[in-house]
């Protein structure tokens with residue numbers, strides 16, 4: 363028996379970094395997916411194959427060790443361990459992970475992988491509800507990212523456009539318009555934890571200034587919700603660019619990102635960093651009238667591709 367599931371990556375449209383200090387964020391899942399296929403093995407081993415490498419553990423070391431596999435694989439072994447314990451089974455399992463999402467550039471690949479693997483492994487026994495699936499995927503991902511907010515995991519499992527409140531969870535946002543986005547990769551490797559730590563140090567040194575930035579971000583998020591309701595792309599794009607100005611002021615932009623944002627703004631409605639910054643990707647808002655021009659423009663500098671909002675979230679295949 364095989365159990366197969368896939369889950370989407372995400373972009374943050376508004377509120378990264380400020381969300382860590384209580385401001386709401388707007389994010390959406392995108393039509394780039396990670397899929398996971400699980401099956402029982404005759405051998406008493408857990409084997410994982412993915413584009414980032416392969417790893418295996420015997421069932422005994424799965425239960426007895428601290429999962430000393432490579433860092434990237436740890437959450438997946440944890441998901442298997444939990445499922446086997448819950449169902450009192452000691453069978454081997456193989457998981458194959460395939461991805462359309464480049465890793466480590468802020469498009470939510472690790473959350474999407476945790477959601478897809480949780481659905482696929484548990485699907486060998488029973489299909490979990492989305493809330494239960496999110497809970498387990500967050501638990502697994504926190505083994506390696508202890509302080510992650512859970513926003514990426516929620517949007518990957520539920521799909522769509524979402525307002526994320528770090529204090530009370532998320533709310534789906536309904537939009538009349540199917541947003542068209544263009545992602546451009548700065549090709550600068552970024553480390554989310556390192557940049558979050560840098561921003562914390564910046565906040566501690568510039569307390570009042572940072573509080574002002576949080577207030578401005580809060581306003582931007584409120585106005586963005588209105589723009590979505592009115593289907594006002596000009597306003598939505600302008601607010602994305604305003605949000606980028608704040609991100610620049612807290613020093614998470616780079617020269618390359620500034621260049622990409624400037625170029626994207628020539629043809630699109632607006633552009634900004636998506637995710638932690640310090641490299642990674644930018645996202646720009648387009649529609650049919652300016653999508654090709656924006657892609658052609660950005661392609662001269664870097665890798666870029668169009669994405670749309672995914673409304674399905676996790677799904678069994």
Ligand code: PMV
Nearest residue numbers: 378379468510511554637638
């Ligand atoms: O780079 P990403 O996609 O992992 O996004 C990080 C978003 C932050 O707001 C910087 C951190 C967080 O936990 O929300």
